[in-house]
Amino acid sequence: MFPRSFDANYVCHQSDYTSTKRDLFLDPHRACYTTTVSKIKHIGKIILFDTLAGLCFIGVIAFGWLPGPGGLPLFLAGLALLAANHEWAERWLHTVKVKGKSLKGFLFPNVGWVKNSYDLGAILMLAGGFYMMFTTVNRLLAAFSIMVTCLAAVLFVFNRGRSDNIKAFTKKLLRK
Numbered sequence: 001m002f003p004r005s006f007d008a009n010y011v012c013h014q015s016d017y018t019s020t021k022r023d024l025f026l027d028p029h030r031a032c033y034t035t036t037v038s039k040i041k042h043i044g045k046i047i048l049f050d051t052l053a054g055l056c057f058i059g060v061i062a063f064g065w066l067p068g069p070g071g072l073p074l075f076l077a078g079l080a081l082l083a084a085n086h087e088w089a090e091r092w093l094h095t096v097k098v099k100g101k102s103l104k105g106f107l108f109p110n111v112g113w114v115k116n117s118y119d120l121g122a123i124l125m126l127a128g129g130f131y132m133m134f135t136t137v138n139r140l141l142a143a144f145s146i147m148v149t150c151l152a153a154v155l156f157v158f159n160r161g162r163s164d165n166i167k168a169f170t171k172k173l174l175r176k
Contacts, residue, residue, distance in 0.1 A: 046085045053081035069150070108159055118159040125152035 056078030064071030082089035129149030
């Protein structure tokens with residue numbers, strides 16, 4: 001019935017599967033089968049996540065030149081997908097998170113006149129971007145006005161820690 005003769009101490013050398021001797025008596029190769037199925041699932045998960053990450057990176061190339069954040073969110077999504085299975089990507093993602101926080105602290109210091117200047121500049125850029133967006137007939141200027149408007153919105157949101165407040169507020173809403 002079994003390809004090997006039954007050995008009560010037999011467990012597949014590739015297995016970390018723990019079972020009783022009775023289970024192994026009923027099916028001595030169960031441990032090998034379970035390990036093989038779990039390896040196939042693991043390899044399938046790696047292939048799926050890496051393929052999705054590759055599609056995200058192709059999206060970075062396709063959408064990176066567009067006004068606004070472009071391919072940055074897709075790049076971070078692809079890196080996060082790779083970090084699920086690869087340690088080097090996890091280190092890169094951690095570096096991006098740490099450097100992003102230090103960059104935010106450098107760009108938006110906790111100085112009153114700098115905060116006020118950023119707010120005033122963002123409001124003026126928003127006004128100029130919207131004015132240019134609705135008055136121009138040139139498509140290149142319209143694209144530029146969209147880029148200026150998006151940049152102004154990002155400046156306004158990240159100044160004074162508003163992004164942290166928005167993040168806390170959304171977490172609070174999702175918990176309810």
